[in-house]
Amino acid sequence: MERIYIGMGSNLAAPQQQLHNAIEALAQLPDTTLVGVSAFYQSDSLLPGQPRYTNAVAALDSNLAPLALLDALQAIENDQGRERLVRWGPRTLDLDILLFGDRLIDEPRLKVPHYQMHLRAFVLYPLAELAPATLQLPDKQTLGDLLSACPFVGLERVTQA
Template sequence: MIDVFLLLGTNLGDRHLFLQEAIRLITQQIAPVVKSSSVYETQSWGKTDEPDYLNQVIVLQTILPPAEVLTRILNIEQQMGRKRMVKWGARTIDIDILFYGNEVINNPNLIIPHPQLQNRRFTLEPLAEIAPYLIHPVLNKNILALKSSLKDSLIVKKL
């Protein structure tokens, strides 16, 4: 079994309900959630005129290969009404693979670890809550060290 860390984000509609529904579908279609962070409210990143997000990091344990996890995640996003119209645009749900064990994957359709996670407070806050000493396999730093060197000043607050 491989630990897979996912970041969930939503900034449209009933955000709490969308997080719960994403977790239900992930459990049903990929693997049960073994650990989850608190929910955090975050200012919009990248496209700052969007509504605030709710973000949460969850951990699964699976034997599915990374490409299959990605395929299932994309299907869940589509099931939940995700429309990819504008980069960093508002969305009912966004599910990112942060880590797949300690694997490093650099394919056109899949990059793991997530290439921006070390730059985003909305990712590192919930990740540090549940896996502070997890080592980033490319940067060779733990999550707390990445968080402490963060330059992102967006407001991220635990709900």
């Protein structure tokens, strides 16, 4: 089994409930164990005029192949009403594979590590609750290095409902 980290976000239709539903769905994936879930964090949208996002990270141990996991995550998103109308637009649920073991994946449908995770406090700080600062990404940077370059700005840790 490989340790996989999934970024989760929602800013529509009761975002905290959307994340809770996603966590339940992740726990039901075949050949997969849900190892942990970070606290929930709220942050502003990347685009103006949208509701704030609620974000978290989940850790999985899984035997699923990367594209099989991607398909399963997209099915969970679709089951929760995800519509892909605008890049970075509002969404009921977004599930992103952040890290897949120590793999570097460059497929047309999947890039791992997630291509902008190093810029996003709403990804790095929840990830740091589940992974050690010494976690090394495929490019040899550590999570601690990424955290030191990405201040905890614009985030609010929230109590899960």
